[in-house]
Amino acid sequence: MDRQFWDDMYGSRDQLFSGAPNGVLVSEVAELPPGQALDVGCGEGGDAVWLARRGWQVTAVDISRVALERAAAAGADLAGRVAWTRADLTSRRPPAAAFDLVSVQYFPLRRRPDHAALRGLLDAVAPGGTLLFATHELADLSPRPEQDFDPRDYYQPDDIAGVLDDDWAVVVNETRPRTAPAPAGTHHTHDTVLRARRLR
Numbered sequence: 494m495d496r497q498f499w500d501d502m503y504g505s506r507d508q509l510f511s512g513a514p515n516g517v518l519v520s521e522v523a524e525l526p527p528g529q530a531l532d533v534g535c536g537e538g539g540d541a542v543w544l545a546r547r548g549w550q551v552t553a554v555d556i557s558r559v560a561l562e563r564a565a566a567a568g569a570d571l572a573g574r575v576a577w578t579r580a581d582l583t584s585r586r587p588p589a590a591a592f593d594l595v596s597v598q599y600f601p602l603r604r605r606p607d608h609a610a611l612r613g614l615l616d617a618v619a620p621g622g623t624l625l626f627a628t629h630e631l632a633d634l635s636p637r638p639e640q641d642f643d644p645r646d647y648y649q650p651d652d653i654a655g656v657l658d659d660d661w662a663v664v665v666n667e668t669r670p671r672t673a674p675a676p677a678g679t680h681h682t683h684d685t686v687l688r689a690r691r692l693r
Contacts, residue, residue: 496581499557503537510536512567514543515598516672517627521665521688523547528593531617533582534600538564538575545574549594554578554587586613593622599629602648608656611648615656618691624661626650630668630683650687657689664688 518540527548532541535553537560544551545568553575555561565577583602587595595618602610618624631644654666665688671681 496556496558499555500559503557503559503563508537508563510539512537512539513673514540515627517684517686518543518596518598518625520672521625521686522594522596522623525594525623528622529591529619530594530596531587531592531614533595533597533614535564535577536560538567538577540596540598541575541577542568542571544594544596545571549574551575552578552587552592554580554582556581582613583610587617589616590619592617593619595622595624597624597626599627603646604648604652611653611656615691620691620693622691623664624653624687624689624691626653626687627684629681630685650685653687654689660693661689661691664690 522544527544528550530541530544530549530551532544532551532553535541535555536557538553541551541553541564551574553561553564555564556579558579561577561579568575568577595614597614602614605611615624626648628647628649629644631649650666654663657663665686668683668685671684
């Protein structure tokens, strides 16, 4: 699932997602005071636009040029509030301790023995900041050999909770019903959600 894969996926239709923010983000972040946010795998920009309109300064990162062009068009009225950035955060670490919120919504982060990409995202959370990680429940996913995709190869919230040390407090680690219909052609009925606060 490289840059070309995601460009092809987004390019296969005029709009891949609804443009609305993810329900997990809305429910978990609505009461947080705005600050600096990192939106990991921002896609067509629904989450980044929602955050920016609520006062957040957002760095929105995606590997797909097609997705970022659509996102920038959707957030055209937010000049200066969102930095749309093309990058692969599995190989390029974001700045350390720079974000009050690191939001990882349905981003396929492959497990690695050294947890290098994951640790890069964890390190990006400033003291007092929040990590929010949401993905589809494993039971709702099935392997797709033609795409070299096996959901068991990717981090789940429990995996991430197991990596966190005493510098973190887990606020939420649970499976819950989706608050919005699943994307077309999928059968995702539940989300797994981790919300953790960096203490120091």
